[in-house]
Amino acid sequence: MNAGQVKGKYTKEKKIQKVYLVNADAGLEVGNQYGNIYVTTWDESKTSIDVIIKVSGNNEDQVNKRINGIDVKLNATKGLVAxxxxxxxxxxxTNIEINYTIKIPKNGSIVLHNQYGNIVLGDIKGHSELKCQYGNIQANKLNNVSAKLEYCNGSTISTMGNGEIKADYSRLTINKCGNxxxxxxxxxYTIDDVNNIVFNSEYGDFKIKQAVNIEGKxxxxxxxxxxxxxxxxxxxxxGNIDIQSIENNAKNINISCAYTNVDINFNENYxxxxxxxxxxxxxxxxxxxNFTEKNVRTTSANYKGYSKKNGANKVYIESQYGNINLGRS
Known part of the structure; x- marks a missing residue:
């Protein structure tokens, strides 16, 4: 069995279409494999589901048997469609492809799990719980997000509010987010603009273009x-740490590192x-x-002092087996 774009001498298709009357903030849960999940919202107290199942292969009997063995289990209440x-x-x-196209009420929440396919989202105001394996997440605007990505090499979120993300063996871009x-x-991963971020990252590279507060390992x-x-x-x-600009209104900076070079640039008014x-x-x-204390030994050194004026913000950098390079932004 293979997934993805269907191909073969024989192709069969099955469609499932359902519309449910639901609450204005009704939730959606989808578990899928071997295809994409598309979700958008509308100004209706309805959840509309369109599923297209395609199977292809070079043996017509196998194709027919295979498509008859694929179905969608549906369970709907006023508050949740699963x-x-x-x-x-x-x-x-045989090759199979199963694609969901769904519309939910504009205040609805979503729980989407997908393997071997993409999750594609419009504007989602409710909470979004996403799990994607061997595919990508492509989202326009999300509010509160909990996401897990595995082997997703091109995921993009344009705008998101607050969120938690766990990603392994993936690549991710976020244009703008809150906390x-x-x-x-x-x-x-790349984040263009974030308010507050807490990260724990190993093996890879990341870039945060603009942030208020940053805490991480x-x-x-x-x-x-x-x-x-x-x-x-x-x-x-x-690793290495490269900081383009500590702005003049920034607060305290505390960096502790080993086997890591630090390049840090300060705004001239900081x-x-x-x-x-x-x-x-x-x-x-x-x-x-302006140095107030220097203590230099053969293998170690400690420097204390101030820049611009004494008694302002505090910058502490501890480095083992790495250099500290200071500059102006």
């Missing part, structure tokens, strides 16, 4: 940050007290600093 793809076991050499908790492994990962408007607390090992603690590393770019 759909689940039911595929009987088979050893036939985000994200945990990743072997995953690359990274291992074996490249971290690139653009504009930081608030505070930052980072822990890193076996005033701060600093402490840099290094072991087996160097401090560079100190022209604009």
């Amino acid at each position: 759909c689940k793809t039911d595929i009987s076991s088979s050893n036939s050499r 985000l908790q994200i945990k990743t492994a072997y995953t690359d 990274g291992e074996y990962i490249g971290m690139r940050f653009g504009i930081i408007k608030g505070g930052m607390e980072l822990s890193a090992s076996y 005033a701060y007290n600093f402490e840099f603690d290094l072991q087996y590393g160097s401090l560079r770019g100190t022209n604009n600093l």
Whole structure:
């Protein structure tokens, strides 16, 4: 059995269409395999479901038997419509594709699980719980999100409110979001604009172009940050940290790292007290600093002082086996 675009000498198609009268905030649950789930909203207290099942192969009897063994289990109440793809076991050499196109009330919530296919969403005001394996999530505007991605190499969310995301072996882009908790492994991701973010990432690369507050831990990962408007607390090992600009109204910066180089640029109006603690590393770019204490040994060094004025924000960077490079943005 193969999934994806159907192909073969013989092709059979089966359609399932249902419309349910539901509450204005009714939920939707879908469990599917081998196809896509498309969900949009409308100004109707109805849930409309269209399912197209396609099977193809070079043996007509096998194709007929296969399509007869695929169905959709439906359960509907005023508050929830649930759909689940039911595929009987088979050893036939056939290709199958099962696509859902669904409309829900504009205030409805969704729980979507899909394997070997995409989840494609319009604007969803209710809570979104998403699980996608071997496909991608493509969403326009989501509110509250809980998402799990595995082997999803091109997922995009244009706008989202608050959310939690777990991603393994994937690639993800978020254009704009509110507060985000994200945990990743072997995953690359880019976030253009985020309010507050807490991350735990290992093996991969990420870029956060603009954020207010950042808190996170990274291992074996490249971290690139653009504009930081608030505070930052980072822990890193076996990677690199590149910070384009600590803005003049930003808050405290705390970085602890090992086997990691730190490149950090400060807005010229950002005033701060600093402490840099290094072991087996160097401090560079100190022209604009006022030192109150220097303690330099063969394999370690500790520097204290301030930039612009004393008693302002605090910048603390602890580095083992890595360099600290300071600059102006």
